[in-house]
Amino acid sequence: MSEEASVEELVERQRNHLPPAERRVAEVVLRSPEAVAFGTVARVAELAGTSGASVVRFATRLGFPGFSSLQAAVQRAIGQQLRPAVERIRADTGPDVVAASLQVEVDNVQRTLAAVDTASFEAAVDLLATRPRVLVMAGEAEAGVGAMLASGLALLRDGVEQLRGSDVAVARRLATCGAGAALVAIDMRRYERWVVEHAARAADAGVAVVAVTDSLLSPLAERAQVTFVVSAESAGVFDSHVGTLALCNVLVTGTARRLRRSATDRLDAVEAAWQATGALVDG
Amino acid sequence: MSEEASVEELVERQRNHLPPAERRVAEVVLRSPEAVAFGTVARVAELAGTSGASVVRFATRLGFPGFSSLQAAVQRAIGQQLRPAVERIRADTGPDVVAASLQVEVDNVQRTLAAVDTASFEAAVDLLATRPRVLVMAGEAEAGVGAMLASGLALLRDGVEQLRGSDVAVARRLATCGAGAALVAIDMRRYERWVVEHAARAADAGVAVVAVTDSLLSPLAERAQVTFVVSAESAGVFDSHVGTLALCNVLVTGTARRLRRSATDRLDAVEAAWQATGALVDG
DNA sequence: CGTCAGGTGAAACGTCTGTTCCGGACCCGG
DNA sequence: CCGGGTCCGGAACAGACGTTTCACCTGACG
Known part of the structure; x- marks a missing residue:
């Protein structure tokens, strides 16, 4: 990609050599770029209190062939800003894996948690807190996250299990858990068949399913009562589940x-057991 | 602000009642909203591999009068997203837990990865890549992260195991692994005695220990060849291992x-096996 | 006062857009 | 094999768009 100056730079450079009408246009462009990104010549002209012709002349003075090119430049800038970090990385950072991952993982956490809406969160917490039985089922790549969710919840309440083992074992467990249970299903694109199918069957049987997946269009989301969409971009070869883990933490x-x-009593009991067995070292 | 459903919600609501072409349109809309915000019917149609008419039909199915209204809705959403995160949080009145966690977890990732110095990273990667045997041992709270590290590494090379099970089983495995092995030990304050002691004994036996822990003063770091210090702050009651997982991802x-x-050959073989068994659904 | 150069907005033009309509392809139950 | 429905893309149409042109205004200068 060629090294071209940003729109803001171009505007700044011309700021003092502009006739009054175009100067007002410049201010509009800087102050509300979405007006030029989403709007039209007429709209920008209206905001600047001038006519369309001045807007076009302003664009050409910046060096663009016309308004359309200025608009495209602003759109590219905005587009970059809201693209996931993975795609931004390629241009910015060098071959430093750690630096690249830093950006990507932060982005994962931000996107994942920003996408959590209040109603879904409350509904999910309600299920996790009140259902007599909570099952956690995760694809192979997400098994670790599932385990951490399950163990976190298990410290807070009874009746939490992670589903693992053979297909038939999972099927049996799901068949016998009763309709009052909640099932947290965690899986990402290239969905694993067993996760999808067991989740669907459980939903049919009346189990409340909470889906943690990578898209609202995921097959997991299909029958789920609550769906959370996580960002799993990675600087490496495999998906990153950092965002997913952050989400699980929030749920816990x-x-x-x-x-x-009830949870504090429970935690005290656990703590006492740890103390009694001397399983911990304070270091 | 009026209480209107977001575009994403509208898409989800229709997800099961979409014909194939419109479903592809839905994926484009969710995956690259800038295409609909900045682009045209024709552009979206091209990305979805369909015609303009299907794009318009999709918009009307969501409840909009036409594509233009859908476009306007997406533009509003992007416009909001462009504002600084601070304002957004206030506007959403999202649950405090989520907002607070967002800050804390981002901080964890940043601190953890920023603390990785190049020499340690290279040394650790060298161990993980070349040692004939790699063992992963994690405290109970970190077991999930350990599992994800182990499974990630296991996709890349042979001889990766996670140590679990009873104390004696772990002891036996460590005693028989030979001095050429590498051991990744993951544990945080309130260290679990078995992790600390097994790690120490392994180090004495000549195993190269990589410690992933919360302080340079941790007992785990004491005998370790390489130590990574992670940030595990949490907005809740338990430690957060989001930073730890990010670190593990970087190591992988x-x-x-x-x-x-060698890894690409291996991954190809794994991929072929997945395909052959039909274990994955593309959704 | 006359001339000229630059700034400005209204209007005309051609292009491209979103929308609608229609005919054909496809699937399914009879 | 045959109707009914749904799905889909090409084409036609009306409207909106960016661009260009041109006439008017203003202020400076000789």
Whole structure:
């Protein structure tokens, strides 16, 4: 990609050599770029209190062939800003894996948690806190995250299990868990057949399914009662589940808050057991 | 602000009632919203591999009068997203837990990865890539992260195991692994005695230990050849291992890069096996 | 006062857009 | 094999768009 100056730079450079009408246009462009990105010549002209012709002349003065090119440049800038970090990385950072991952992983966490809406969160926490049985089922790549969700929840309440083992074992467990259970299903694109199918069957049987997946169009989301969309971009070869883990943490935290009274007793008991067995070293 | 459903919600609501062509349009809309915000019917149609008419039909199916209204809705969403995150959080009145976690988890990732110095990283990757045997041992709370590290590495090379099970089983495995092995030990404050002691004993036996822990003063770091310090702050009651997982991802990525030639063959073989068994659904 | 250069907006032009309509392809139950 | 429905893309149409042109205004200068 050629090294071209940003629109803001171009505007700044011309700022003092502009006739009054075009100067007002410049201010509009800097102050509300979405007006030029999404709008039309007429709209920008209206905001600047001038006519379309001045807007076009302003664009050409910046060096663009016309307004359309200026608009395209602003759109590219905005587009870059909201593209996932993975695609930004390629241009910015060098071959430093750590630096690249830093950007990507931060982006994963931000996107994943920003996408959590209040209603879904409350609904999910409600299920996790009140259902007599909570099952966690995760694809192979996400098994670790699933385990951490399950173990976190298990410290807060009874009746939490992670589903693993053979297909038939999972099927049996799901068949016998009763309709009052909740199932958290975690899987990403290239969905694993067993996860998708067991989740669907459970939903049919009346189990409340919470889907943690990578798209609203995922087959997991299809029958789910609550769906969370996570960002799993990676600087490497495999998907990153950092965002997913962050989401699981929030769910555990929310559940802990909901169960405050009973959970603290439980945690105290666990703590006492640890102390008694001397399993911990304070270091 | 009026209470109107987001475009994503509208898409989800229709997800099961979409014909194939419109479904492809839906994927484009969700995956690259800038195409609909900045682009035209023809552009979206091209990306979805269909015709303009299907794009318009899709928009009307969501409840919009036409494509233009869908475009306007997406533009509004992007416009909001362009504002600084601080304002957004206030506007959403999202649950405090989520907002707070966002900050904390981002911080964890940043601190953890920023603390990785090049020499340690290279040394660790070298161990993970070249040692004939790699063992992963994690405290209970970190077991999931350990599992993800182990499974990531196992996709790249032979001889990767996660140590679990009873104390004696772990002891036996460590005793028989030979001095050429590498051991990744993951544990945080309130260190678990078995992790600390097994790691120490392994180090004495000549195993190269990579410690992933929360302080340079940790007992794990004491005998380790390479130590990574992670940030595990949390907005809730338990430690967050988001930063730890990010670190593990980087280690896997680094190892993959080092093993590029052999690893790609291996991944191809895995892929072929998946295809052959039909274990994956593309959704 | 006359001339000229630059700034400006209204209007005309051609292009491209979104929308609608229609005919054909396809699937399914009879 | 045959109707009914759905799905889909090409083409036609009306409208909106960016661009260009041109006439008017203003201020400076000789």
